[in-house]
Amino acid sequence: MGGLAFRLLLLPFLAPVATTAVNPALRALASLNLQIFPTFQPEEANNYSIYYFDQKIDHFGFYNTKTFKQRYLISDKYWKTYDGVILFYTGNEGDITWFSNHTGFMWDVAEKLKALLVFAEHRYYGESLPFGDDSFKDSKHLNFLTSEQALADFAELIRHLKRTVPGADGQPVIAIGGSYGGVLAAWFRMKYPHLVVGALAASAPIWQFEELTPCGVFMKIVTEDFKKGGTKCSESILRSWGAINRLSNTGSGLPWLTRAFHLCSNLNSEDIQRLKDWLSETWVNLAMVNYPYPANFLKPLPSWPVKEVCQYLTNPYMSDSLLVQNIYQALNVYYNYSGQTRCNNISETTIGNLGSRVWGYQTCTEIILPFCTNGVDDMFEARSWDLDKYSDDCYKQWGVRPRPSWVTTLYGGKDIRSHSNIIFSNGDLDPWSGGGVTEDLSDTLVAVNIPDGAHHLDLRPSTETDPPSLQLARSVELRHMKQWVSDFYGNYRKQP
């Protein structure tokens, strides 16, 4: 019990790949990625300039006066200083160049909105390391990794841009982000409404905290995706856990499983839980990136990858060994679509990098997302949410304990109706939509739901195969943003 919960929580919202990193550790990882995926390329070749801004390490105290360099990217190709807008990406848990390359929506709307694009890196990720190589050393150095500090970085950066970029001062700013970055965009509008006229919070699970959402919802949505993916698909996965358990109890079972899953190292009996967690995380990731066209987000994948996976999982009632072999075939869609993977490493689901490691610290402090399964409403083995065990694991790994109520105290939980101008977009296929805002809360706190959408599909670049529901969602988002801009100029120019 509890093992899944802990590992799942170490899952980043998404696990970024560092491709243009300067930091040596990141560069090593980047080249590693290139070895794994020789065909990996950013999805768009967008041009930006890279800048650095001196941020206080501690915005909320006066004892530590040190600063660090926050990286941010700027593109002014389509910017008009007369009636334009500043689109400000509130960077999340990874290298900001990766987000800039995977947020095609901003590049796509830049011309229509005459927008200056700014991508601000989140502290402790990418190159924006408060203590350089020592940033992840211990809980003392990690102390300044919080959402409040990150939002304060964004606020200071916006004021800096307004002071120093000619033409920026009189312009409205819109916060945009996806996933944890979408949560930050929404929170930024809530806490700094004087700095941004609105926020597009894509796939932002702002209610995945405390008891705001039942802990089982997330895995239930994953399961529903697999139900939709093919007949008996989720049932096959549900039965696979028993098959693995039974096989691992036989004398020859462990070497057999090692071979069946093409694992890089031999399984022993203590690894079985990790094997099952690795499988669970793979199903979760597939649900998140279940896009309608071939894409390379977490991994290079075909269109509708869950459907692809489910082609191998049509019969739950075969023998344990045949069922496991089918599971392996299904996994191959995710782990070996490029056909070049020699073996599978169960300690890796997406690509490991610094970003995803330190995200674990955030999920052990502020970002406490309760998950649970029951094996009835979902296709996973039953696990309850065990905060005490979770807390002990956090303490062991990071030397800190979670404060699960704090985010609700600070950002308001479900009582956010007094705010305004936030678009909450969610894809119905995205497991994170369960903790998202999927109904309008007011005229200006609006929900945009994308029936065929996975994780922040709307932020991806537009393609010729975009479903109509996606096109509609983007046009609604654009309409709201234009309204905020024209409201701003209406009020602004009215002033003396």
Place this chain on the structure above:
Amino acid sequence: MGGLAFRLLLLPFLAPVATTAVNPALRALASLNLQIFPTFQPEEANNYSIYYFDQKIDHFGFYNTKTFKQRYLISDKYWKTYDGVILFYTGNEGDITWFSNHTGFMWDVAEKLKALLVFAEHRYYGESLPFGDDSFKDSKHLNFLTSEQALADFAELIRHLKRTVPGADGQPVIAIGGSYGGVLAAWFRMKYPHLVVGALAASAPIWQFEELTPCGVFMKIVTEDFKKGGTKCSESILRSWGAINRLSNTGSGLPWLTRAFHLCSNLNSEDIQRLKDWLSETWVNLAMVNYPYPANFLKPLPSWPVKEVCQYLTNPYMSDSLLVQNIYQALNVYYNYSGQTRCNNISETTIGNLGSRVWGYQTCTEIILPFCTNGVDDMFEARSWDLDKYSDDCYKQWGVRPRPSWVTTLYGGKDIRSHSNIIFSNGDLDPWSGGGVTEDLSDTLVAVNIPDGAHHLDLRPSTETDPPSLQLARSVELRHMKQWVSDFYGNYRKQP
């Protein structure tokens, strides 16, 4: 240059007197006060219970896990759990029992609103000391003294009350505060609108920061009060500076001035600036507490004390020594209304206590209030606002440097129209009204101006001699609060 600015900024919004303190240092001060003012009594004998709540020393980081006991007071005499309200005083720079005794308005409206009264002490004041006796030791221990931490204390305390006090959970909360406490009430509604349905921010100079208000406005209002106080009154004070300067340059001038002002210790030439600052602060304090009836706020005083003072200051054109003697008579209204002061101490304007000392730290970090004078629009010697010198003085005294832009970055400066449900009340006579909100910003961000009012007169207990403008102001405030409460219950009971 710059001296006045620095000393003025050490002026607390108000300087509380500790009467029921348990902390030994405070008790010593309390007994000292009783010696100075044997007749001192709280203005009302209100009954409350005293509680303590464990607060995190650092809400914004996870490294320091220590807690301290925050004191708060509760009165439930008139509370109704069915349709009542929680009035939450956002404590400011001093002992909370003092504020509870000087905020008669809350006690007066408790029955009408069926209100639970809560008075929350501000960290680092009164008994709410994060590190006990070490709290003021150095900038490391003072690091957690910020408005953000104080607001987070209030937020955690409200959630604690809602969890633990039967009946509190379904009730609306209204933040109330005066002066810096009023600033906190307004900021609290801005940052935590999910926890309070509205705020009454009395005499809250939220715009006395950066360049939001011209630095000369404050002293200009002080001067206008003295102009209204009597013919030639402000002119007499304006001319007194030259008289003091000339006298201090003569051989016998210093001992003469010592005797003329009945000072406790002999003046030497380096003390002249401090003497003039002491006089300036006295005029400022008189303007702040220029109440229409006898009151004991900073000092026991007659009704309309400025008018009383101005009776001695009708002729600016007499000899230097006669002018100074009249100034002394005028001062006596403030320093010796009780007739028992033997000598004046120029390092003391109000009653020194721990509270006012550590307020100096806050005015050296976040609460940077630029002041200046020019001797033309005001009755003071000309002094410009010199941030560099100010910063150096702060560094010398506290080991920290001010961040004058931070409050605007964090709380929005003048761009606060997206917020709602805040009453900004100001007395026209109060010098702090210059940095306050004195015009409606929207239907729900309303200004209540009290023509004859001094510093948060409306929060004082009602008296039979209250001017009609004050009665009207209080009834407007009450009407808004009732509206917030009924809106809350309207929405709340509509929910499933």
